[in-house]
Amino acid sequence: xxxxxxxxxxxxxxxxxxxxxxxxxxxxxxxxxxxxxxxxxxxxxxxxxxxxxxxxxxxxxxxxxxxxxxxxxxxxxxxxxxxxxxxxxxxxxxxxxxxxxxxxxxxxxxxxxxxxxxxxxxxxxxxxxxxxxxxxxxxxxxxxxxx
Amino acid sequence: xxxxxxxxxxxxxxxxxxxxxxxxxxxxxxxxxxxxxxxxxxxxxxxxxxxxxxxxxxxxxxxxxxxxxxxxxxxxxxxxxxxxxxxxxxxxxxxxxxxxxxxxxxxxxxxxxxxxxxxxxxxxxxxxxxxxxxxxxxxxxxxxxxxxxxxxxxxxxxxxxxxxxxxxxxxxxxxxxxxxxxxxxxxxxxxxxxxxxxxxxxxxxxxxxxxxxxxxxxxxxxxxxxxxxxxxxxxxxxxxxxxxxxxxxxxxxxxxxxxxxxxxxxxxxxxxxxxxxxxxxxxxxxxxxxxxxxxxxxxxxxxxxxxxxxxxxxxxxxxxxxxxxxxxxxxxxxxxxxxxxxxxxxxxxxxxxxxxxxxxxxxxxxxxxxxxxxxxxxxxxxxxxxxxxxxxxxxxxxxxxxxxxxxxxxxxxxxxxxxxxxxxxxxxxxxxxxxxxxxxxxxx
Numbered sequence: 408x409x410x411x412x413x414x415x416x417x418x419x420x421x422x423x424x425x426x427x428x429x430x431x432x433x434x435x436x437x438x439x440x441x442x443x444x445x446x447x448x449x450x451x452x453x454x455x456x457x458x459x460x461x462x463x464x465x466x467x468x469x470x471x472x473x474x475x476x477x478x479x480x481x482x483x484x485x486x487x488x489x490x491x492x493x494x495x496x497x498x499x500x501x502x503x504x505x506x507x508x509x510x511x512x513x514x515x516x517x518x519x520x521x522x523x524x525x526x527x528x529x530x531x532x533x534x535x536x537x538x539x540x541x542x543x544x545x546x547x548x549x550x551x552x553x554x
Numbered sequence: 555x556x557x558x559x560x561x562x563x564x565x566x567x568x569x570x571x572x573x574x575x576x577x578x579x580x581x582x583x584x585x586x587x588x589x590x591x592x593x594x595x596x597x598x599x600x601x602x603x604x605x606x607x608x609x610x611x612x613x614x615x616x617x618x619x620x621x622x623x624x625x626x627x628x629x630x631x632x633x634x635x636x637x638x639x640x641x642x643x644x645x646x647x648x649x650x651x652x653x654x655x656x657x658x659x660x661x662x663x664x665x666x667x668x669x670x671x672x673x674x675x676x677x678x679x680x681x682x683x684x685x686x687x688x689x690x691x692x693x694x695x696x697x698x699x700x701x702x703x704x705x706x707x708x709x710x711x712x713x714x715x716x717x718x719x720x721x722x723x724x725x726x727x728x729x730x731x732x733x734x735x736x737x738x739x740x741x742x743x744x745x746x747x748x749x750x751x752x753x754x755x756x757x758x759x760x761x762x763x764x765x766x767x768x769x770x771x772x773x774x775x776x777x778x779x780x781x782x783x784x785x786x787x788x789x790x791x792x793x794x795x796x797x798x799x800x801x802x803x804x805x806x807x808x809x810x811x812x813x814x815x816x817x818x819x820x821x822x823x824x825x826x827x828x829x830x831x832x833x834x835x836x837x838x839x840x841x842x843x844x845x846x847x848x849x850x851x852x853x854x855x856x857x858x859x860x861x862x863x864x865x866x867x868x869x870x871x872x873x874x875x876x877x878x879x880x881x882x883x884x885x886x887x888x889x890x891x892x893x894x895x896x897x898x899x900x901x902x903x904x905x906x907x908x909x910x911x912x913x914x915x916x917x918x919x920x921x922x923x924x925x926x927x928x929x930x931x932x933x934x935x936x937x938x939x940x941x942x943x944x945x946x947x948x949x950x951x952x953x954x955x956x957x958x959x960x961x962x963x964x965x966x967x968x969x970x971x972x973x974x975x976x977x978x979x980x981x982x983x984x985x986x987x988x989x990x991x992x993x994x995x996x997x998x
Contacts, residue, residue, distance in 0.1 A: 408987040409632045409859075410994065417636060420574055420610070421643040427581040428602030434585060435592035480661040481672065490662035492593035492729065524728055 470546025473539045477532065485550060497552035507544045566627035576613055580605045583739050584730050596658050601730065604651035608720045610644030611685060612747045614713065619754045620801075620857060629859030630799075631994040638692070645685050652682055674726020677719040684716035701837060703812050710811070714751060758854070759808035765789050767828065767851045769804075772843070775831060777910035779878055780842045781819060784828040784851050791826040792856060794818050795863040796889035797882045797965065799993075800855025802830060804845060808852045814838055817882035817967075817993075818856070822863075823892035828853060829885075831912070833878035860965065860993045862886055868963040870898040872955065874976050876946060876968025877905060880912045882993070883967055891923040898962075899924055902954045904931040904946045904972065908939065929954040946972050948979040958983045966992040 474480075480489030485496060502510065509515035513529030521529070532540070581602055592598055617637045625633050655663050668676040688709060691698060695705050721744050724731060731737045771783040785791075794800070799817040806812035820829030834840045860882060862871060875883045880903060887901070905911045911930060920926055931942040931950055944950050946968075964985060966976045973992045980990055 408990070409629055410635065411987075413628070413632045413636045414639060416570055416574075417639040417643060420577055420640060421647065423574055423578055424581070424603070424606030424610070424647060427578055427585070428599050428606055431581060431585055431602040432595045432597075432599035435598040436595045437592075478664055478672065481664050481675070482662075484659075484661065488661040489659070490593065491597050491659065 466542050466545045469542035473543040474546060495550055499548040499550040500552045504544050504548055507547050569624050577609045579743060580609050583736055596654055600651050600654035603647045607644045607647030607651060610640055612717050614641060615750045619750050630857040635994055641689055645689055648682060648685060674723050678723035681716045681719035684712050688712050706811055762808040762852045762854055767853055769845055769847050769849045769851055771847060772845050776912050779831060779833045779912055781829055781831045786826055794822055794856035795861040796822045796885040797861035798856040798858040800853045803852040819881040819884045821888035821892045823889055831881040860991055865963055870962040872900045872962050872964045874902045874966045876972040879968035884913055887920050891920050899926045901928045906933045908932060946976055951979045958985060960985050964990045
């Protein structure tokens with residue numbers, strides 16, 4: 408008797424967690440926000456955008472390697488690859504080089520908007536070599552929304 | 555239904571509701587207030603599962619903290635089983651958290667190698683592995699031949715490490731705990747876990763230490779079994795209900811956590827004195843015979859819901875015991891006799907041989923003091939044995955209990971295969987499950 412009740416409460420508890428998790432996931436993903444991040448299939452055209460950009464291929468490759476080395480994908484995604492919370496798919500469309508640098512290093516206007524914890528986390532990128540930062544910004548500026 | 559059980563049921567429901575509320579707490583906090591931008595349905599689902607799974611794992615220490623008021627409505631044995639079942643459930647939630655990310659968002663969780671991965675991701679991975687090791691080493695402890703005392707200490711250390719690493723993982727990721735008030739609430743929740751561990755490992759051993767007992771008698775019983783008699787030293791002792799049990803520490807400080815659960819076998823009407831009847835079965839119990847009068851002991855109890863005292867309106871009792879499973883039943887019979895209980899009782903007692911029958915002489919004596927009938931069943935009797943033979947199977951029980959009174963309460967105690975088969979037999983003969991009582995602890 409007690410064994411049955413115990414097992415039932417066990418199942419109930421797990422059920423409550425799964426139900427709340429579903430509710431949580433729905434609540435977080437209900438209405439598509441104004442600046443809808445690009446769905447991955449649009450992101451696929453990034454390569455085309457990159458090709459048309461006036462960035463030297465060498466710089467682009469270096470920017471990508473800085474992106475990878477700094478593990479940007481643990482917080483950001485590009486074309487669906489990485490943390491989907493903060494997609495960078497079209498970041499090159501709305502930010503100029505100066506802003507991109509500010510958001511990368513948590514300085515200027517970005518420092519006002521970002522939560523303090525994130526600004527602190529981004530501080531370490533300020534000490535990157537200048538040409539690494541330049542290459543990263545160049546790479547990010549090639550990420551444009553397709554028309 | 556009597557007043558006592560009427561009070562107990564809603565109390566039980568209240569404790570269950572409190573437990574589920576504590577499990578749900580982190581998820582409810584996350585749902586409230588400003589929400590961070592969504593990361594996709596599966597992403598957020600995975601995150602929530604992680605929080606829920608960790609809440610279950612963190613609360614495991616509360617379940618086994620032996621809070622007497624909270625466990626009394628259920629019985630301590632079922633709480634320990636629940637601890638086991640829910641651990642598997644919580645672990646599966648955490649595994650799902652990881653698998654969803656591994657499959658759907660491999661880029662985000664980064665490299666596996668601890669050299670390349672951020673420390674908080676490595677912390678999460680180590681915690682996942684530790685939770686897995688905890689479960690495997692507990693469910694299959696005997697198959698791995700892990701010695702009980704060592705396993706218990708390892709279990710506690712690994713569990714604390716896994717929960718702490720998980721909290722480090724969450725703080726490191728930091729996404730949902732960014733808002734200060736959420737961070738504070740989350741911190742308070744984690745502090746609750748720490749408090750429970752401090753209580754279990756420090757405060758309770760300390761209070762046990764201040765209420766010591768001394769062994770006053772070590773008596774050899776039939777069938778490689780010993781009865782220890784304990785008397786409180788400098789305090790009044792505890793009042794138990796017959797059929798309950800306690801965790802006993804012998805030759806070790808309560809801080810060492812080298813304690814073992816045993817049923818009381820003495821009468822609850824005998825003020826102060828505690829008796830434990832223990833068979834030589836495991837590593838620890840084999841040494842029971844070497845205990846000397848005068849040795850110090852510590853007793854954490856009473857615990858358990860296996861007692862006729864919770865059912866004062868029962869019209870009568872049927873006790874079914876196997877071997878040393880007689881210990882708690884003996885406590886019931888002795889107590890009921892001391893109280894002059896007039897209700898009809900039947901004892902069915904299975905043993906290997908006549909010479910092994912624990913408390914044989916005293917049971918004869920009790921027949922004169924109670925409305926008690928006794929049916930002995932012997933597994934390997936001598937040829938001239940006139941009574942029942944074999945194990946306590948359905949056929950044997952049919953002879954031992956010719957007419958089943960479904961109104962009586964049935965108390966069953968013995969090795970697991972025996973209690974399983976007895977329970978089946980009684981149900982087949984129309985005894986409602988709610989009238990069959992047994993402890994779920996294994997005897998060995």
